[in-house]
Amino acid sequence: xxxxxxxxxxxxxxxxxxxxxxxxxxxxxxxxxxxxxxxxxxxxxxxxxxxxxxxxxxxxxxxxxxxxxxxxxxxxxxxxxxxxxxxxxxxxxxxxxxxxxxxxxxxxxxxxxxxxxxxxxxxxxxxxxxxxxxxxxxxxxxxxxxxxxxxxxxxxxxxxxxxxxxxxxxxxxxxxxxxxxxxxxxxxxxxxxxxxxxxxxxxxxxxxxxxxxxxxxxxxxxxxxxxxxxxxxxxxxxxxxxxxxxxxxxxx
Amino acid sequence: xxxxxxxxxxxxxxxxxxxxxxxxxxxxxxxxxxxxxxxxxxxxxxxxxxxxxxxxxxxxxxxxxxxxxxxxxxxxxxxxxxxxxxxxxxxxxxxxxxxxxxxxxxxxxxxxxxxxxxxxxxxxxxxxxxxxxxxxxxxxxxxxxxxxxxxxxxxxxxxxxxxxxxxxxxxxxxxxxxxxxxxxxxxxxxxxxxxxxxxxxxxxxxxxxxxxxxxxxxxxxxxxxxxxxxxxxxxxxxxxxxxxxxxxxxxxxxxxxxxxxxxxxxxxxxxxxxxxxxxxxxxxxxxxxxxxxxxxxxxxxxxxxx
Numbered sequence: 237x238x239x240x241x242x243x244x245x246x247x248x249x250x251x252x253x254x255x256x257x258x259x260x261x262x263x264x265x266x267x268x269x270x271x272x273x274x275x276x277x278x279x280x281x282x283x284x285x286x287x288x289x290x291x292x293x294x295x296x297x298x299x300x301x302x303x304x305x306x307x308x309x310x311x312x313x314x315x316x317x318x319x320x321x322x323x324x325x326x327x328x329x330x331x332x333x334x335x336x337x338x339x340x341x342x343x344x345x346x347x348x349x350x351x352x353x354x355x356x357x358x359x360x361x362x363x364x365x366x367x368x369x370x371x372x373x374x375x376x377x378x379x380x381x382x383x384x385x386x387x388x389x390x391x392x393x394x395x396x397x398x399x400x401x402x403x404x405x406x407x408x409x410x411x412x413x414x415x416x417x418x419x420x421x422x423x424x425x426x427x428x429x430x431x432x433x434x435x436x437x438x439x440x441x442x443x444x445x446x447x448x449x450x451x452x453x454x455x456x457x458x459x460x461x462x463x464x465x466x467x468x469x470x471x472x473x474x475x476x477x478x479x480x481x482x483x484x485x486x487x488x
Numbered sequence: 489x490x491x492x493x494x495x496x497x498x499x500x501x502x503x504x505x506x507x508x509x510x511x512x513x514x515x516x517x518x519x520x521x522x523x524x525x526x527x528x529x530x531x532x533x534x535x536x537x538x539x540x541x542x543x544x545x546x547x548x549x550x551x552x553x554x555x556x557x558x559x560x561x562x563x564x565x566x567x568x569x570x571x572x573x574x575x576x577x578x579x580x581x582x583x584x585x586x587x588x589x590x591x592x593x594x595x596x597x598x599x600x601x602x603x604x605x606x607x608x609x610x611x612x613x614x615x616x617x618x619x620x621x622x623x624x625x626x627x628x629x630x631x632x633x634x635x636x637x638x639x640x641x642x643x644x645x646x647x648x649x650x651x652x653x654x655x656x657x658x659x660x661x662x663x664x665x666x667x668x669x670x671x672x673x674x675x676x677x678x679x680x681x682x683x684x685x686x687x688x689x690x691x692x693x694x695x696x697x698x699x700x701x702x703x704x705x706x707x708x709x710x711x712x713x714x715x716x717x718x719x720x721x722x723x724x725x726x727x728x729x730x731x732x733x734x735x736x737x738x739x740x741x742x743x744x745x746x747x748x749x750x751x752x753x754x755x756x757x758x759x760x761x762x763x764x765x766x767x768x769x770x771x772x773x774x775x776x777x778x779x780x781x782x783x784x785x786x787x788x789x790x791x792x793x794x
Contacts, residue, residue, distance in 0.1 A: 238560075243590025251578050322574035326633060329538045330591035331563040488501070488541050 241336040244327065248344030252310055259348060263306050264355040267298045271360060274420060284422045285453045291364050296447040297419035299356040300381055303349035304439060307382035308389040308410050311345040315393025316402050319486075328487065334480035338390065338473070345386030350378055366450060373449035373458055380465045381442030385410070387472040394485050413439045423455050438468035489552045491516045491641045491672035492537065497546035499532055499696075506532040507543065508696035514674055514689075516551075516640075519667050521683035521704075522676045523779060524693035530676045531571055533693075534645050538568045550641055564592060567639035571646045571676075573626050575618040581605070581629055582614045585636055592637040604632040607662050624655045631659065635666075642666060643674045648682065660686065684708075684775035692782050700782045704775070711781045712773035716743045716754050719767040726761035729754065745770070 252259040275291040284293035318324035327337070357366070388410070396402040416430075417439035423431050434440045435456075445461035448454035454461070480486070490513035499507040506529045514520045522530050535541035536548055539559050548555045553562040576584060582601065589597035605611045608628040613621060618629065627647065634642065644663065648656045664686070667673050677683055683690060683704075690707055692700040700707065717740045725733055725741055733743045745751045751770060758765060 239593030239595075240591045243587055246590070247579075247587050254578055318576070321576075322570075322572055323576045325538075325540060325570050325574060326576075326588055327591065328540055329563060329566075329568055330588070331560040331593075332591055333560075483542060487539060488535075 237339060238331065238333055238336055240330055240332045241340050244332060244336060244340035245343055248310070248314060248340055249347055251314060252344070252348050259306070259310070260351055260355060263302045263352045264359055267302045267356040268359055270298055271295065271363075285451060288451050288453070292366060292451075293422070293447070294420065295357065295360050295364055295366060296450045297443050299353045300377070300443045300446040301414050301417075301419045302356050303353040303378060303382050304385045304414050304442065305410065306352045307345040307349040307385035308392070308406065310348040311341045311386050311389030312393040312396070312402055312405075313389075314344075315341065315390060316396050316399065319393070319397075320399070324486070334477055337480050338387075338477050341390050341393075342383060342386040342473070342476075345389055346379060346382045349382030349385070353378060353382075369449045370452070371449075373445065376462060377442055377445040377449060377458075377465070380462065380469050381439070381446065383469045384438060384442065384465065384472055387469070387476045390476050391472075391479065394479060397485075413437055416440075417443050418455065419443060438465055441465040441468075489516070490514055490549075491518065491551055492520075492674060493547075493549040493552075494533065494537075495547045497533065497536060497543045497548060499529075499536065499541060499543045501532075505696050507536070507546075510546070510693070510696070510698055512691055512698060512701065514641075514672060516672055517667070517670055518689055519664075519673045519687045520675065521687035521690045522674060522693065523680065523683060523690060524676075525783065527695075528693040529696040530693055531645055532696075534568060534643050534674075534676070537643065538566060539563060564637060565639055566641050566643065567634035567637065568643045569627075569630050569634045569645060569647055571649070573623055573630065575621075575626050575629065577617070577619045580615050580617050581610060581621070584618060584629060585632055588633045589636045594637060597636060600638065601632075601636065604635055608632055609658060624651050627651055628655065628659070631662075640670070641672045641674070645676050646678065647675070648677060648679060656682075680775040680779055690775075692779065694783060699785075700778075707778050708773040708775065711778035712775070713744050714746065714773060715771045716745045716751055717741065717769045717771050718743065718758070718765050721764035721766045723763050725763065726757060729757055729761075740767070742771075 271291070271294060274294055278290055283289055318327065392402055392405045396405060416434060417437050418434060423434040423440065426434065441456070441461035441464045444454045444456055445458045445465065448458040448461070492512070492514040494510055494512040497507045497510045510529070510533060522533070524530050532541055536543050537550060537555055539555055542556070550562045551565045553565060555562045579587065585601045585604065586597070589601065605614050608631060610625065610628055610632065613625060618626065621629065631647065642663070647659060651659070660682070663673055675683065675687060687704055689703050690700070691698050717736070719740050724730065729743055733741045735741055743754050745754055
């Protein structure tokens with residue numbers, strides 16, 4: 237990693253921070269709206285876990301969903317905007333290594349995700365009583381979950397040549413995988429087929445593990461979740477680095 | 489060692505052979521022009537130097553450093569001002585330059601940034617957002633961006649396209665001073681009078697190949713000549729002069745003259761023949777003529793091959 241990494245990382249954080257109303261406040265508001273609507277619609281729903289009411293259950297899932305979506309949005313939109321406006325040349329002409337590019341975009345995505353996630357949890361904390369979370373599990377799943385989506389965002393941003401291609405990636409890959417990852421329900425309440433299908437979705441493990449950090453109970457063991465989500469993160473990171481080393485769609 | 493050394497560079501984009509075996513050396517401290525029509529491969533060559541394009545074969549070096557295997561060193565030695573005006577709308581002028589310095593690992597580059605801002609007449613706009621600048625000012629910021637790391641080799645890809653006269657003057661003065669201070673300058677432009685005035689050596693590209701490469705003075709001597717341009721009042725040229733002369737679109741006659749002696753003899757011949765000269769000028773050799781001739785020659789060569 238070169239000294240240039242720090243600057244690129246700082247620039248990526250500044251980029252979303254300068255428009256934080258749109259990049260932080262808006263997703264926190266969306267999560268709150270989901271919470272209000274679902275908690276009213278499903279208020280009579282049975283407890284998801286013993287001692288955990290539905291609304292409580294919903295909070296970590298919504299927070300993680302917001303984190304996943306914003307990690308993806310940060311990396312992908314930054315890269316595609318730079319590509320389309322052309323200012324990516326200034327980054328490509330600098331002696332930044334593929335590792336610098338990867339780490340800077342990824343970590344900035346994680347920072348945005350953590351800010352949004354913290355915003356969601358803090359905003360609902362005065363509406364819904366939550367037990368104090370286990371900080372280590374919380375941090376581990378926050379990092380791994382937003383890391384997976386940050387890497388995926390880098391890949392999508394590099395691959396897409398137009399904004400509608402990026403939107404397609406978001407709508408047909410990221411959204412279904414997040415919504416089908418047990419944000420709004422415990423997957424144990426699903427029919428066997430969908431329950432099995434959910435276990436192939438790495439997002440499910442990120443959400444399930446994140447929930448474990450709050451309640452000390454989840455659909456699968458947090459170690460299993462961490463192993464699977466961690467493996468997905470490593471595999472995606474490796475592929476993303478390879479793309480950057482090859483200069484795929486960046487260096488022609 | 490040349491400042492820029494290109495050996496047998498080839499690059500194909502689909503059906504287009506953008507670089508077709510380009511070899512070229514630009515010496516240290518030279519002011520060098522790379523000319524050619526649109527699509528000749530100039531920008532591809534420059535992009536390959538900066539690592540934006542990867543050639544299919546051949547080697548490119550900047551101050552002896554290979555642009556692929558030693559990209560870190562090569563990019564620190566090279567400053568490219570891209571042709572298209574591009575900017576990041578999230579940042580101010582100063583932030584843009586600070587970020588660019590940071591990408592090169594330079595902290596505390598403020599003094600040099602201030603100097604660049606001053607030299608490029610951007611001082612009053614230092615804290616303005618990039619979006620609010622005019623096209624010419626954005627272009628100046630791009631020049632500053634290319635220079636934040638004080639590269640010994642500077643590449644300007646059509647820096648004066650669509651730029652007003654005043655900025656052109658400031659820009660060329662600054663670039664000349666950089667050249668005088670030892671920087672190597674590689675320039676592409678469609679304004680041939682700029683290349684003729686500034687550059688000591690010139691390469692002309694066509695269809696991915698170098699079709700001419702020589703000093704500006706030799707190219708001018710070989711392909712252009714001094715002409716006596718005259719406008720006559722109601723009569724034609726005497727037959728012997730008419731045989732070697734041509735007529736311009738504005739109706740002026742062009743009589744080739746090597747030196748001052750031939751100007752005199754041509755004028756004497758006109759007087760003898762009783763031709764009444766209403767207007768007269770001596771036109772010096774022009775790069776534009778060289779360019780047109782060399783491009784036409786290339787055409788013929790391509791035609792003969794096909």
